[in-house]
């Protein structure tokens with residue numbers, strides 16, 4: 289890692305929500321490898337401390353705090369602690385999410401609300417609370433959405449509703465905060481290998497094969513594919529990009545020849 293300390297994010301500070309595992313941890317690690325100091329949050333104090341340790345063990349700068357994105361005051365306090373420690377925030381990545389596979393009639397009102405609270409309300413909380421701390425002009429806010437935002441999907445009513453909300457929130461905040469020099473974008477990953485999300489959505493080799501057969505590029509993506517997109521959106525290379533939902537999905541959203549969605 290030390291060779292990359294002069295990387296694309298040298299001198300930048302990133303706040304990553306939902307960073308204890310999977311895609312978001314991969315993004316935080318990639319940011320750190322490119323020179324950013326990273327402040328991480330998730331619900332579990334143990335898991336987020338272990339996640340930060342994967343970064344510091346490589347020579348990066350990171351610290352983890354327990355905060356539930358559904359709790360505005362906890363998010364606000366974590367942001368303030370990050371600013372006290374690192375002085376400012378240049379990049380915010382909002383990726384905390386929950387998912388389970390269930391028909392709407394197998395979902396209580398609280399089950400539906402739980403996913404909307406984590407994904408959509410949590411994203412509002414993270415982005416809204418971060419604003420006062422942003423190093424602006426020039427700050428970049430990135431949310432993690434999903435194909436379910438634009439393709440209706442059986443047994444995913446909660447996720448479809450929540451992620452669709454994130455897409456629209458991204459565009460509204462891009463309009464409101466653009467004049468302040470704050471860019472607001474989202475990344476929509478396709479199915480990503482070795483993640484909790486795909487363990488839940490495609491738990492068998494047969495389900496995995498079926499998904500791959502419907503995707504233009506015929507494969508799952510990697511955590512690094514998403515991290516590279518997040519890195520790009522965090523740099524000046526993307527300085528004229530705001531309000532965009534960037535698909536990093538192997539063509540999943542296109543669907544297959546019969547119009548079936550590849551994923552989401």
Ligand code: NAP
Pocket residue numbers: 305306307308309310311312329330331332335336355356357358383384385386406410432433434435476477478479480481483484485486
């Ligand atoms: P994951 O490893 O389960 O990541 C979810 C993260 O969110 C964990 O770090 C979890 O940590 C944290 N989290 C959950 N609830 C939280 C809360 N209330 N407050 C704070 N943190 C919370 O899942 P993943 O598959 O990598 O998914 C990451 C993101 O990518 C999600 O936004 C997901 O919707 C999106 N996505 C994934 C795929 C895929 O193929 N996997 C495809 C499209 C989109 P704690 O348990 O420690 O809180």
Ligand code: COA
Pocket residue numbers: 385386387388389390394395396397398399400402403484485488
């Ligand atoms: N089917 C139907 N309902 C379910 C369910 C399932 N498989 N799993 C949870 N629920 C319901 C619960 O029954 C509860 O509703 P109730 O109070 O009416 O019984 C509600 O969802 C909340 O469950 P709870 O376990 O209290 O929520 P939590 O806040 O502790 O956890 C989840 C949130 C349910 C989303 C949990 O799966 C989680 O923590 N996920 C994070 C990891 C993840 O999903 N990664 C993939 C990201 S794409």
